[in-house]
Amino acid sequence: MIIKMKYKRNFREADRLIEKYYDGLTTGAEEKQLKKFLMQSGLPERYEPEQAIFGYFEHKKEKTSFRIPSYMRWAGVAAAIALILLGPQLFVSVNQSDYAYINGKKVSDIREIKSQALASLGDISSSNDEVQENLNNINDNELIEKQLDVFSAIEK
């Protein structure tokens, strides 16, 4: 009952403002008030022309055509975050995945790659052995004696 009375009072007030509007006597605040009233849904049909003037139908159309459900918006934000976070990782994993080039041909078989890697490590460790061996040879008394023998043979 109270609500109906409130509506009645609103309609009366709206009618007064509409009249004033057509007479060109409304203030900015009054037009705002009128617009607010006309933007309500479920108004009597007699207000349709004024609603059209104040863009109610355009507003409604616009709202229905561009409204994105909030869950979609959040899903979009989540997707963007995931893309930004995982994007570099994907980029990196694509570019820095394990590989080998053998005679110019790309190999992606991990066993072959590892075997090639171990072979190159083997080259380094075996070269170290050679150095060690050479160093041992320097200290080899037998070798030194042999070299000195060469000189003693010249003396004779």
Added chain:
Amino acid sequence: MRSIKKYVILTLLVGLGSLLPTLRAQNDLQISKAFDQYGERKGVVMVELTDEMLNGYDFSLFKSLTIKDNPSAADFIRKCLAKDESGAKKVKQVVSNGVPTSIYLQLPRKGQLYRLILFNEIISPEHKITLIYIESKNDSEDVLKLILKKK
């Protein structure tokens, strides 16, 4: 709208932050040119492994280049190494006939990563160059010991 902007900026920063450590430290070295120049040629084996356990070795990055019968490549790598030597600790160098044939460099750490360059050239029975670049979270001395211990 303002909150979406905040999200975008925050995610961009996080994304950039996650990208930065992945920019490999090797790119600032001259030897990267050797990998680029010779890696895909005939008579060459180039390997790249990331975050791999390799027979007991724990490498964040392992790159190797094995080149056969190409003495000019050895000269080129030696020149690259001469530049990369600055600021690095020379663990070992073997000079044969006035030419360095074996060089082990311990590079300054880059972030959490220890870095090593190993170069070796043998002439007989065939000419062969081996260049290895390693990044590891383990101390480079330990990595080197492990490599030299294994046969």
